[in-house]
Amino acid sequence: MQTEMFEVDPLSDNRKLYVRAAEALAAGALVGIPTETVYGLGADALNPEAVARVFEAKGRPSFDPLILHVHHGKEVDKYTAIPEELKELVHTLASKFWPGPLTMVLPKADIIPDIVTSGLPTVAVRVSAHPAMRGVAKALGRPVAAPSANTSGRPSCTTAADVMGDMEGKIDAVVDGGPCQVGVESTILDLTCTPPRLLRPGGLPLEALEEVVGPVAVDKAVTGRLKDGEQPKAPGMKYRHYAPKAPVTVVTGPAEASARTILQMVKPGDGVICFDEFAELFKEQEVECLGPSQDKRIQAQRVFDALRAFDSKDAAQIYAQCPDSQGLGLAISNRLKKAAGFKTIAAGQKRVV
Ligand code: TXA
Ligand code: MG
Secondary structure, eight states: OEEEEOOTTTTTTOHOOOOHHHHHTTTOOEEEOOSSOEEEEEETTTOOHHHHHHHHHOOOTSSOOEEEESGGGGGGGHHHHOOOOOOOOOHHHHHOOSSSEEEEEBBTTSSSSSHHTTTOOOEEEEOOOOOHHHHHHHHHHHHHOOHHHHHHHHTOOHHHHHHHHHHHSSSSSSEESSSSOSSSOOOEEEEESSSSSSEEEOOOHHHHHHHHHHHOEOOOHHSSSOTTTOOOOSSSGSSSOOOOSSOOEESSSHHHHHHHHHHHHTTTEEEEEOOOOGGGOOSSSSSEOOOOOTTHHHHHHHHHHHHGGGSSOOOOOOOEOOOOOOTTTTHHHHHHHHHTOOOOOETOOOOOO
């Protein structure tokens, strides 16, 4: 199969292009579509055969459900069965954070095929802030089911070129909307339990959510490796993910201290993911910069690129500096720690925790 590239024109409304992509989806095709977080691999959510091909193209396990992308918050009622007592909270969250990097897990409506939710009674839904994802969903007139567009287990794609790298020949088209502004995936909040539970930290900081919903429980899978037999509430949080080929070790703590600790451990030819200020310390290593230590917005944009870059390098070991957990730091450090299989060292100590 030849994968076509559809170029978004930043100076036009791109309506024709979105209609073209929607027509392809309506015919059962798979299309890579940008969102503000990462690129999605879209299919018509109401077409179970097309959705099955998403799992196939990604090599994604069938137990790991997909996110529904709708073009407007008012669409959510059609595809979910929100209990009366939750309606006000869902409405408040939608009006505050959509369009944007928040995914809500809600009881599903019967119209959603079981393959989308991997048989779960709930469905994950969001309204992306990217005009392309919203434009295509609107032109389709149905939700777009879209996981991140990477091959399962690889870092998520933040450019159309990344999507081509993983999916060329396996999908029908990619809409090229330029690099993603946020760079890490959406924050997933499960509203079917009390208190609501953070299943995955992402582009919307936990602190912003808690200002609106009060205290939020944080799923164990967010902060540590699960024991054998333990199940995360978001099935996709289970397996090692975002992983480059070489083993990764994350070093936590203040930036200068973690840089010093890495310097003591690295060997020539190892890889280092570090904040910009420390790059020149690692003269004999392959270095990928994560951005300035004080700028988590840039770190979020860079984190998957930095991990992906090591796929074409021969580093034996990769060491990564890691921001604190405030704001976007929770999502950035979660992605790095998942790439490391949660192999983490505190700066100043050499003990792996
Ligand atoms: O930013 C994003 O969320 C991107 C863009 C494309 O929208 N999408 C994305 O999808 O990251 P994916 O498939 O890579 O991650 C979705 C996560 C998985 O961990 C999955 O297990 C979880 O959401 N999920 C989906 N439906 C769920 C449900 N009903 N209950 C719990 N977790 C769910
Ligand atoms: Mg993913």
